[in-house]
Amino acid sequence: MIDLHYWTTPNGHKITMFLEETGLKYKIFPVNIGKGDQFKPEFLAIAPNNRIPAMVDHEPKGGGKPISVFESGAMLLYLAEKTGKFLPANTPAARGEMLSWLMFVATGIGPYSGQAVHFRHYAPEPKAYAVQRYSYEAQRHWCVFRSL
DSSP: OEEEEEOSSHHHHHHHHHHHHHTOOEEEEEOOTTTTGGGSHHHHTTOTTOOSOEEEESSOTTOOSOEEEESHHHHHHHHHHHHTOSOOOSOHHHHHHHHHHHHHIIIIIHHHHHHHHIIIIIOSSOOHHHHHHHHHHHHHHHHHHHTO
């Protein structure tokens, strides 16, 4: 059983989609980031960077004590290794390509899209430079992805 500490954000959805696709059993523990739940000590014990999602795997591969994992990219890789799904193991080239795209999403599409939305819709003092920079970079990242 996996305890998924989650809120309805794109990063959270990445993990629920993976869990659903692989059939792993999980229970959602809502972390309302609008109310500051991500700063509560019990959440910080799992995710010291105070960001969702985070999880506790009570049945790690090979047994042992429960394992906490935070950051969506790390969680996806951990779950892929646990299940043997979505992780090509037969060739170094295929594994390298998968890891490249995983990191592209984790360090490119995710953060730049998130910042674009933040500065465009939620920043208390919108700055044209920030809106333009992150919107441009988000669009550029999505163009790379669409070119496949």
